[in-house]
Amino acid sequence: MNQAAHSLLRPAHPRASLGYAERNELHWKRNLAVCVFGSFTTLVSLSMLLPFLPLYVRQLGVESPSAIIQWSGVAFGATFLGTAATAPLWGRLADRYGRKPMLVRAAIGMAVVMSLIGVVHSVHQLVALRLIAGLVGGYSSASTVMVGSQAPRERAGWALGILSTGALAGNLVGPLIGGLLPEWIGIRGTFFAGGAMIAVAALLTIFVVKEDFNPADHAKSRTASQAAAPMRRSNYVVVAALLVTAMMVLLANMSIEPIITVYIGGLGVQANHLTRIAGVVMACSALGSMLTAARLGALADRIGSWNVIVGCLVLTGLVMIPQAFVVEWWQLAGLRVLMGMTLAGLLPSIAKLARQSVDESKTGQMLGYLQSAQFCGQVVGPVIGGAIGVSLGLHSVFFVTGTLLVACAGLAQWARKS
Known part of the structure; x- marks a missing residue:
């Protein structure tokens, strides 16, 4: 031929x-x-x-x-x-x-x-x-x-x-x-x-x-x-739940930012060390997330992203509560490390589900909306945290944020069945 x-x-x-x-x-x-x-x-x-x-x-x-x-x-x-x-x-x-x-x-x-x-x-x-x-x-x-x-x-x-x-x-x-x-x-x-x-x-x-x-x-x-x-039809219930959850991840992490220096000052830290200690505590959540992000992402590949999302939301919400009862700054730092470790499994799992929830031709747009939701949480979190701290007291920030995370876990559990 x-x-x-x-x-x-x-x-x-x-x-x-x-x-x-x-x-x-x-x-x-x-x-x-x-x-x-x-x-x-x-x-x-x-x-x-x-x-x-x-x-x-x-x-x-x-x-x-x-x-x-x-x-x-x-x-x-x-x-x-x-x-x-x-x-x-x-x-x-x-x-x-x-x-x-x-x-x-x-x-x-x-x-x-x-x-x-x-x-x-x-x-x-x-x-x-x-x-x-x-x-x-x-x-x-x-x-x-x-x-x-x-x-x-x-x-x-x-x-x-x-x-x-x-x-x-x-x-x-x-x-x-x-x-x-x-x-x-x-x-x-x-x-x-x-x-x-x-x-x-x-x-x-x-x-x-x-x-x-x-x-x-x-x-x-x-x-x-x-x-x-x-073309695969988008499941808008799942999409909405993922966007809300993504926003909540950053909102929970950032809600303490406006009050952290004042809160640590109330734990007996001297004024000349206050800024340095506050910086260390703020960095602790990122340190915890670095330790577990890849591992929890791989875990989502094995047991399913929804399981990781629900579990991490509940654990993060529970870890938020003891932060309201600490009496030393290092206790707060340790709890923030634990919080970062549980938060780390959320964003990779959410992004993976977001990719699967829409047709391939809309993957970039969907992940763009996901990024937008995260940054909204980063902007809104400090505002909400500051408002709660002023109106209800500093300890209330941890209670409210923890409750919101657990409620978000309920939303995710409901959305996975739709």
């Missing part, structure tokens, strides 16, 4: 009929490694300003102590607000144009904006750039979309757990670096260093990350699946 006959018999697009995860089965582990590094560096850069943010706000001309605190809170929260607003959009574009372009866009955008923050001359410019960092950035969110849609279903929980560990490590290490770098290179130089770290992640993303995504093939595959069988 001649070559022309062979070409007629050969399929025109042999990989077009494969799913996205199958087309990228050779790349997902390497991409995971780059995404972990990129999530770590970007979150280090975003969180390292915590120790010196009030000092920078003062350098920009704000003099009143109350105004410094207010502007510092606004500047810090602006990034999360921006990310919550745009994560679904970037997820939808990832479904249409591929996951790698979203990673490159986020890395380059954040590298530029982080460097520009080092040259601002007013607090308004600082807030505006922090907001823009959230709007155009979101490398960690884009990484979740890529890893969540590329990893094989039987390994998705583990992969998302590893990714979550990198992000948690960034949030843990960032403030530590932020406490050291300004003494060596100055506050403005620290922002340039942060921009350089993200630029390295951008270069790795451009040259190392591989993705088999062709918009034409993707459209043909989607059309073929629709012709063969109706």
